[in-house]
Amino acid sequence: DFSLDLPALRQAMDEHQPAVVFLAYPNNPTGNLYAESDILEVIEAAPGLVVVDEAYAPFTDASFMSRLGRHDNLLVMRTVSKMGLAGLRLGFLAGPPAWLAEFDKVRLPYNINVLTQVSAEFALRHKAVFDEQTARIRAERERLAAALAALPGVRVFPSQANFILMRTPPGRAGEWFEGLKARGVLIKNLDGAHPLLADCLRPTVGTPEENDRLIEALQALAG
Structure with a gap:
């Protein structure tokens, strides 16, 4: 289920x-949320800093932002990329002021250009537009997950991101990947990337029309 192996992590x-x-x-690439209690245990046991990367925050309600200040070794990273602004290459780090002051000492001067700053400020003034976009993606994610789970022999893993991890019938991930590509549909083939990802594909949630095209292509390949 891709949960944290706490004994192994603590031993490491x-x-x-x-x-x-x-x-x-x-x-990433599984899309799952680790149990909050597991992450808290890691924070308490870690000998140094724990950085929680919330790049996919727009697609979930879970966050460790509210816990900042309760743990001296907790930092949270976010990016505007998954809001739909990947081209800006802009992110931020939140955490205890003392730690942020230390990071600021090694931050490159002029590390954010003026156009990026102006674009980000404009986008944040219109955040409601991006919130509507992510809400549509979240709704499509549920619809797409249900359709993928209905395919024979397919296992769909719970996702709180803008993609879905699915396991094909044994030995068919490569065949389905190539079949989709031949139909003009490109997704990520994770088969072979790690033993735990054997037979796994990872489509990104697209527009309703794109998702329909993916579903129809997979239904043809699975049939």
């Missing part, structure tokens, strides 16, 4: 004493 922290532990929340 005890052995290696990492200065920083990064956790993606939701995770």
